[in-house]
Amino acid sequence: MPAYTIGQLARLSGAGVETIRYYEREGLIAEPPRRASGYRQYPDDTLARLRFIRHAKALGFSLKDIKELLELRVAPGTTCADIRKRAEAKIGEVRAKLDLLRQMERALVKLTAACRGRGPAGECPIIDALDK
Amino acid sequence: MPAYTIGQLARLSGAGVETIRYYEREGLIAEPPRRASGYRQYPDDTLARLRFIRHAKALGFSLKDIKELLELRVAPGTTCADIRKRAEAKIGEVRAKLDLLRQMERALVKLTAACRGRGPAGECPIIDALDK
DNA sequence: CTTGACCCTGTAGTATGGTACAGGGATTAG
């Protein structure tokens, strides 16, 4: 099980060193053990967590949202019903985003199809498919 | 064809009055015609545009991204190839987001399933399914 | 014809999510 310095973790995850320390301050990643010198020593699963944060951010989740997602786990101290309730709420959010993205995809595909047809087609802003 | 004041548009779209003026300054919505008094008079399609902006923001697009999306249209003055290229790039972005969201959905569903099973299951952070 | 809700411009302040030093100690390649 490899352990990383903050710099190695930064290179592997694509985040900056300062960003990783920022996430620690914000409670998104646990405070890692330190060497005698004070250097942080990260267990390798921190890498997966950093990648998860990057992905979730790209999907429009705030760091606060992401913290909530990361805290969703089946732990002995929490009631199962509570976790299920929160997970189901998150699934609802995710599915709403999926719906919107699928509408956007359809609109964009329609746009390229109109373009490929090379007809005049006039204006075709993609909002047509997303005005709800 | 109804026309709205900025306040009506704000109530209907869920955006604030100041936000709408901000979007105008940033070029996300066109400068509307004015009454003699200087009041903005919005055509009703501005409502669809504001809703599109809200949706796109929820999906992790920046205002800059959204401006690019809104400028994608089949217009006589632009080359078809150029529009297709930009639309296809946006489709790529959208599909990448769709993939990530589907992975996240699967992980969350798995989490609730483990929960429903009511077994001990130990820790089950959703990052397990998203470490890529 | 006034009073309260609305709108105008302009500027300044806020929250989020970083990013960049400064000043100083630790590590490692040669």
Add this chain to the structure above:
DNA sequence: CTAATCCCTGTACCATACTACAGGGTCAAG
């Protein structure tokens, strides 16, 4: 053993996307 490169804390600054006035004009109900 020393120079380059890393890491530490702490503070300050930055971009994005709003949000909140201030100071003043407009509109519409009673």
